Amino acid sequence: MNKHILVVAQYFYPEQFRINDICTEWVKKGYKVTVITGIPNYPQGKYYPGYGLFKNRTEVYNGVDIIRIPLVPRGKSSLMLALNYISFVLSGLFWKVFTKINADYVFIFEVSPMTQALPGVWYAKKKKIPCYLYVQDLWPENVEIITGITNKYIIGAIGKMVDYIYLHCDKIFATSRSFVQAIANRGVKKEKISYWPQYAEDFYTPKTKSVVPEIPDDDVFNIIFTGNIGNAQGLEILPATAKSLKEKKLAHRIRFNIVGDGRYKQELVELVNKKDVAEMFNFIPRQPAIRIPELLANCEVAFQCLTDNPLFAMTIPAKLQSYMACGIPVISSSNGETNRILEESEGGLFSPAGDEQKLASIIIDIFNKTPEQLLEMGSNARKYYIENFNKYDLMNEMDSYFDSNLLMGDKENVQG
Incomplete structure (x- = not known):
């Protein structure tokens, strides 16, 4: 009988997180996978079209039962975000009490908030099964x-x-x-x-340049x-950096393509306009x-x-990993x-976080490199990715933890 993994992840397909691919790989390996997740609303802060409290509450994705x-959708305010968590x-908690699912393992994919781990921990305690936690974000930091x-009282309670x-x-x-050390x-x-470490999905691979709209x-x-x-991304550094590059007559020679959405996007657009670098x-x-x-x-x-x-x-x-996999x-x-x-x-090249002058300097440095030098740098990135973040090696390593019987002995000590 196939082993059954219960995945607890507040974010899952169609939200774009690596746990989607991890679960798909487990299904390919023969595991039965059930995911307990929320109604998709990240990062826009409102339910995705076609989803809601009474719509699409169960779904199958690549053989994964969702x-x-x-x-509550995360919205755009701190209050809504707290209510979301x-x-x-x-x-x-209510799901844990009434569910009839009998899994063999619990795997918690923890990006913020760590509060999402609690239903997984409670379910594992109830069923007396191994519980695995994959930490992407450190709390309470x-x-x-x-x-x-x-x-200190709030942070202490979270701790x-x-x-x-x-x-x-x-x-x-x-x-x-x-x-690990933290x-x-x-x-x-x-x-x-x-x-x-995280890996990149298989479609992250070097592509040939083509015309895109x-x-x-x-x-x-x-x-x-x-x-x-x-x-958290600190993208406010870019308008200031662009201003510095513009002063060096590079305004029409360098372009920043910002792909995505999020809570800070509108502020970033406003800052770009305020710095008078919209053309970049x-x-x-x-x-x-x-x-x-x-892209x-x-x-x-x-x-x-x-x-x-x-x-x-x-943090990595x-x-x-996605960039490096694409060479x-x-x-x-x-x-x-x-x-x-x-x-x-x-x-690649790096500058200290928050230092727009150093960032401008390395951008000029890489701007001045030859196509051959850029190609070599990209090849180095791809090679490092293959040697250190290989998806199949990492998934096989995880299998070894699932196959181990040693954890069951530890379970008695933890749960007792």
Whole structure:
């Protein structure tokens, strides 16, 4: 009989997260997969067309059974975001009480909010089965940065919730080595934590340049950013950097293509206009993930960015693997893990997070490289990706954890 994995992920198809592909791969490997998720509303903040409290609450995607529990859409305000987080947990609690699903493992895909892990932990305790947690965002650190909340009682309460989740998970996977250490610093035994980096889906592969309607076919040097446009990305650095490049007479020679949507997009557009650099920006609506490699192929360089914060220095953004898999040179405004990877791979250039002058400098540096030098840099990125983020090696590694009987002994200690 096929083993049954219950995946708890507040975001799932048609929302674009890597858990969609992970679940698809598990189905290919012969697992039965059921996903407990919310009604899709990320990142726009409202329900996707065709979905709602009374529409499309169950679905099958690539052989994966999807159950959508009610939640409040995230909206555009902090209050709505809080209600979004809370409503998923409350719906998950009721679901846990009444569900007749009997799974063999629980796998929690934890991007913010970590509160989404609670229904998975509670279900695993109820059924006395192994519970795996895949940490993409560190809490409570992420809460302090995104919301600005510093009240020690609130952060302390969130910290206790995080510790409860870590305690009641049998195995914790982290997307960066720095995350492994940060989780261990909360008192979690290191042997319970493993580095399991993200990979890119199979369609992220080098493409031949072709004419696309979104990006003008001209002699301008194209830099592309793809993905969520939120506060954490720190994209406010780009208008200031563009201003600096414009002063160096590069306004009509460099273009920033911003592909995506998010809570910060409107502010970014306004800042671009305020800095008088609109001619250097091309805003492209959110695209299906499968189209991203095609857009990357029509640009010289990919850009990734994070705000200047110790937490983000520990983070490896998922887009980095996507860019590298496509064999495109990467420039980054960041600290820590991302810079280490770009340095080791020789697949791109980086500047300190938040430093627009240094970012302008590396953009000029890469702008002045020959096509052959750019091609070599992109090839280096692709080679590093294959050697370090190979999807099939990582999925086989996960199988070894599922096959292990050692965790069941630990379960008694945790649940007791």
